[in-house]
Amino acid sequence: QVQLVESGGGLVQAGGSLRLSCVASGRTFNRYTLGWFRQAPGEERKFVAGITWSGHIISYADSVEGRFTVSRDNAKTTVSLQMDTLKPEDTAVYYCAADNKAWIVSRETYDYEYWGQGTQVTVSS
Numbered sequence: 001q002v003q004l005v006e007s008g009g010g011l012v013q014a015g016g017s018l019r020l021s022c023v024a025s026g027r028t029f030n031r032y033t034l035g036w037f038r039q040a041p042g043e044e045r046k047f048v049a050g051i052t053w054s055g056h057i058i059s060y061a062d063s064v065e066g067r068f069t070v071s072r073d074n075a076k077t078t079v080s081l082q083m084d085t086l087k088p089e090d091t092a093v094y095y096c097a098a099d100n101k102a103w104i105v106s107r108e109t110y111d112y113e114y115w116g117q118g119t120q121v122t123v124s125s
Helices: none
Strands: 002-007 010-013 018-026 033-039 046-051 058-060 068-073 078-083 092-099 119-124
Touching: 002 092, 018 033, 018 092, 018 119, 033 068, 033 078, 046 068, 046 078, 058 068
Parallel strands: 010 119
Antiparallel strands: 002 018, 018 078, 033 046, 033 092, 046 058, 068 078, 092 119
């Protein structure tokens, strides 16, 4: 089992920044790919960004490429999502997730075995 706890969400004006963090506990943190997903009201949960256990492979959704940065600190069992130049359409609940296929970054929710409880991000115009 892996337990994931997100933090860092909040309310920010368009153009601003937020940094989300996800702390993992339980089984070996290093052997999981970590992903960030988001879900807006009435929409499906969608991939945002992901990073393999080694950090060598990083992937972003087209909608956040160049604005968001994902990173991980295996010593602290933490994965972060730096979100800059935020837009109102970034408003959603953001989820951290873990996939035991640690060598690839999947964009599919069904590939991730463990999920955090989510943190709300609201961007006002």
